Amino acid sequence: MSTIYAAIEIGTSRTVLAVGSGEAGERLNVTCHAHIPSAGVVKSQIINVSQAAQSVKAVIRSARDSQHAKGTNLSIVNAFLVVSGQHVVCEPFQSVVSIAHGKVENDDIEQVSRKARTMALGRDRELVDVFEQTYSVDELAGIASPLGMSGSLLKLNTLQLHAPADRINDAYTAAGEAKLALREPLFAATCAAEAVLDENEKNLGSLVLDLGGGSTGYAVYSGGVVAAAGAIGIGGDHITNDIQTAFLCTRGQAEALKTTEASAILGRTGLGARITLDGTAPGGEARTISRKALDTVTNARCRELAAIVRATLEDLGLLHRLGTGIVLTGGGAYLEGMATLFERELGAAVRIGNPVNVNGLEDAEEPASFAAIAGALICAHRAYEEKSLWQSIKSTVKGFMK
Amino acid sequence: MTATSSLLLVGVGGAGARMAKRIVDSFPGDIRRLIVDSDAKSAQEDEGAEFALIGGERLAGKGSGGDVITARIATEESFAQIKRHLEGVSFAVIATGLGGGTGCGATLSLLEEFTDLGITSIVFATTPFSFEGEERHRNSRGSISMISERANASFFLALDKLVGEADYVEEAMANAVNALSSAVTLFWRLIEKPGYIHLDLERIRRLSLNAGRGRFATVRVSGDNRTYHALQELTSSTLLADGSHDVRSIICGILAGDDLRLAEIGELASGVRAAYGDKAAFEIATVNDESSFGGELCVVLMLFESKVKEEHLAKTSRSRRAKSAKGVLAKPATGFPDGSDRTIINGEDLDVPTYARMGLTLDL
Numbered sequence: 001m002s003t004i005y006a007a008i009e010i011g012t013s014r015t016v017l018a019v020g021s022g023e024a025g026e027r028l029n030v031t032c033h034a035h036i037p038s039a040g041v042v043k044s045q046i047i048n049v050s051q052a053a054q055s056v057k058a059v060i061r062s063a064r065d066s067q068h069a070k071g072t073n074l075s076i077v078n079a080f081l082v083v084s085g086q087h088v089v090c091e092p093f094q095s096v097v098s099i100a101h102g103k104v105e106n107d108d109i110e111q112v113s114r115k116a117r118t119m120a121l122g123r124d125r126e127l128v129d130v131f132e133q134t135y136s137v138d139e140l141a142g143i144a145s146p147l148g149m150s151g152s153l154l155k156l157n158t159l160q161l162h163a164p165a166d167r168i169n170d171a172y173t174a175a176g177e178a179k180l181a182l183r184e185p186l187f188a189a190t191c192a193a194e195a196v197l198d199e200n201e202k203n204l205g206s207l208v209l210d211l212g213g214g215s216t217g218y219a220v221y222s223g224g225v226v227a228a229a230g231a232i233g234i235g236g237d238h239i240t241n242d243i244q245t246a247f248l249c250t251r252g253q254a255e256a257l258k259t260t261e262a263s264a265i266l267g268r269t270g271l272g273a274r275i276t277l278d279g280t281a282p283g284g285e286a287r288t289i290s291r292k293a294l295d296t297v298t299n300a301r302c303r304e305l306a307a308i309v310r311a312t313l314e315d316l317g318l319l320h321r322l323g324t325g326i327v328l329t330g331g332g333a334y335l336e337g338m339a340t341l342f343e344r345e346l347g348a349a350v351r352i353g354n355p356v357n358v359n360g361l362e363d364a365e366e367p368a369s370f371a372a373i374a375g376a377l378i379c380a381h382r383a384y385e386e387k388s389l390w391q392s393i394k395s396t397v398k399g400f401m402k
Numbered sequence: 403m404t405a406t407s408s409l410l411l412v413g414v415g416g417a418g419a420r421m422a423k424r425i426v427d428s429f430p431g432d433i434r435r436l437i438v439d440s441d442a443k444s445a446q447e448d449e450g451a452e453f454a455l456i457g458g459e460r461l462a463g464k465g466s467g468g469d470v471i472t473a474r475i476a477t478e479e480s481f482a483q484i485k486r487h488l489e490g491v492s493f494a495v496i497a498t499g500l501g502g503g504t505g506c507g508a509t510l511s512l513l514e515e516f517t518d519l520g521i522t523s524i525v526f527a528t529t530p531f532s533f534e535g536e537e538r539h540r541n542s543r544g545s546i547s548m549i550s551e552r553a554n555a556s557f558f559l560a561l562d563k564l565v566g567e568a569d570y571v572e573e574a575m576a577n578a579v580n581a582l583s584s585a586v587t588l589f590w591r592l593i594e595k596p597g598y599i600h601l602d603l604e605r606i607r608r609l610s611l612n613a614g615r616g617r618f619a620t621v622r623v624s625g626d627n628r629t630y631h632a633l634q635e636l637t638s639s640t641l642l643a644d645g646s647h648d649v650r651s652i653i654c655g656i657l658a659g660d661d662l663r664l665a666e667i668g669e670l671a672s673g674v675r676a677a678y679g680d681k682a683a684f685e686i687a688t689v690n691d692e693s694s695f696g697g698e699l700c701v702v703l704m705l706f707e708s709k710v711k712e713e714h715l716a717k718t719s720r721s722r723r724a725k726s727a728k729g730v731l732a733k734p735a736t737g738f739p740d741g742s743d744r745t746i747i748n749g750e751d752l753d754v755p756t757y758a759r760m761g762l763t764l765d766l
Contacts, residue, residue: 043745086745233747238753290765296762
């Protein structure tokens with residue numbers, strides 16, 4: 001029997017909802033997805049709960065209408081929350097337990113994992129996600145699977161992602177107003193990675209950059225685990241703002257220039273060309289701007305972002321561990337020249353990450369912009385499978401003990 | 403007006419003030435110098451120096467508390483006062499220690515103002531010891547790229563390397579200052595006591611204009627085969643070993659007494675060029691100072707790795723764009739709602755359009 005999951009992202013530029021279903025051990029199918037422009041969100045943080053609630057209602061309505069058109073009734077009562085933004089902080093944490101019977105058993109592994117997930121955070125912080133890295137048994141480190149190893153102490157290295165509890169609560173409040181119960185928060189960049197990376201890429205080293213409207217999330221994989229994750233407070237909105245400021249145009253015009261005309265790299269042919277602004281300019285006359293100037297503004301911001309990403313990876317000692325390169329997801333991945341720019345600035349192969357690890361998004365427009373929400377469904381599906389597996393193991397063990 | 407009056411040594415922040423004092427003490431001549439700090443105590447470091455206290459009422463002479471942004475704003479606010487000390491200056495050598503608020507923040511603001519005033523700038527900045535706190539390292543890391551962009555030439559020197567193998571604090575700091583002062587005072591020595599090969603201030607200034615980020619080392623040797631020993635020490639110096647790019651230009655200063663031979667100059671020139679690339683632009687100059695270097699040979703070698711100023715990083719009018727009429731770091735239009743959290747990374751307000759911060763001219 002299929003289990004159904006839903007996930008929602010109340011992003012800076014748009015609110016996205018997706019529903020998926022899958023049977024244990026099978027690939028997940030995205031059965032429905034919808035998105036609408038967001039309101040009340042700045043830099044990945046809700047600044048107007050009422051407006052955000054309207055966005056949630058609107059996206060649920062949009063999803064319901066699209067399913068209704070297909071002759072299906074859709075009722076969503078709860079959804080996993082996808083979060084991003086610079087307010088999400090990543091820190092390493094090591095949990096330690098005594099090995100109960102001299103050799104590591106499943107219970108020890110479960111206990112050390114549970115301990116990592118119940119680490120005491122400050123009252124104002126909420127745990128977003130925990131990524132298990134490697135185990136140590138006594139002094140022996142770097143162990144991928146400690147089951148059956150002898151020792152007295154079992155340690156688990158993890159990365160803990162946490163965010164201000166108030167910011168998460170704002171999302172719960174907005175969703176609550178729209179009569180949608182939210183489940184656990186999940187981090188957008190690592191969700192996106194689940195949708196776009198294969199196991200080989202996770203092992204050999206890969207960077208996923210989730211280029212959102214309010215921020216850019218990153219997740220670095222190496223040796224099959226999340227080596228680093230976090231967010232940089234620059235997103236597509238910064239490019240729009242720069243264009244708006246440079247050319248004194250409306251926000252709509254700036255957004256249109258960004259998505260249809262701008263390039264992240266300089267040196268395109270036809271730089272002498274001029275672009276006519278859509279709609280009426282503030283002065284009331286149709287205006288044209290220079291393509292060269294538009295590219296200069298866009299390139300400056302994108303290069304700055306790339307430089308920060310590079311510096312971040314250098315600080316973490318991960319820049320040269322991207323064996324399989326960089327994968328761009330999110331709406332920003334479709335900005336012309338963005339992949340080339342990151343290729344030049346970080347010296348690694350770059351591709352746009354379509355969510356290949358799920359079915360159902362093959363025909364979506366700009367599929368990489370659905371990578372995070374698709375990955376959230378994968379994470380939900382996996383968590384359900386793991387929970388089922390543990391319950392199955394426990395009942396088997398109890399059966400033997402009888 | 404003396405030959406060196408257009409050359410100014412600027413010590414920025416507490417560490418910069420101390421460095422400037424020690425540099426001046428190691429030099430027999432007169433060095434015009436200015437101390438810029440947010441802490442009034444630095445005025446007592448060097449009574450012969452001009453002093454500009456930044457921050458006025460905002461900081462009340464008590465320092466910036468390690469806050470880079472505060473120090474930048476304080477410098478912007480105090481620049482009218484600083485400007486009074488810059489009359490006739492065409493070339494500034496800045497000594498500072500990165501890590502604290504004033505060392506990082508004030509240096510950045512000063513460099514922007516110097517650019518607008520047409521003052522050529524060379525920065526000698528130390529970076530914190532490895533055992534110092536993460537915040538100081540973060541401030542330092544964040545400032546390096548911005549200083550590199552804004553200065554005409556810049557040197558970043560890890561204190562860990564500068565102090566050598568000294569055990570005691572005083573010895574360690576003396577080692578660091580000795581290494582620094584030979585390089586910093588080279589500019590004054592070249593002008594005051596030129597030797598066989600002369601390099602005037604305008605030539606030095608022009609050489610520095612697009613030099614970019616560099617590294618340097620100084621060696622002091624005596625006795626037989628001193629050029630051989632000097633080259634040996636230079637090529638094994640850890641201070642020259644960290645370059646990540648090709649060397650684009652080289653300045654080699656030779657300081658000696660009356661016993662300097664032409665053959666030694668030739669040997670050093672060919673040895674340096676062989677070691678660091680004979681395709682690099684090469685300038686050599688000598689200082690003849692019998693009282694300081696009699697019987698000795700001191701070589702100051704500066705290697706510049708790249709020309710960091712690309713066309714789009716042209717600096718003219720950068721600070722003018724970034725300031726409001728009051729002279730305070732402005733809050734230029736960002737497109738984000740008033741009151742929303744600003745995106746500050748490494749002391750820079752990234753909500754301000756990048757092209758504006760870079761001072762790019764848009765061909766609209």
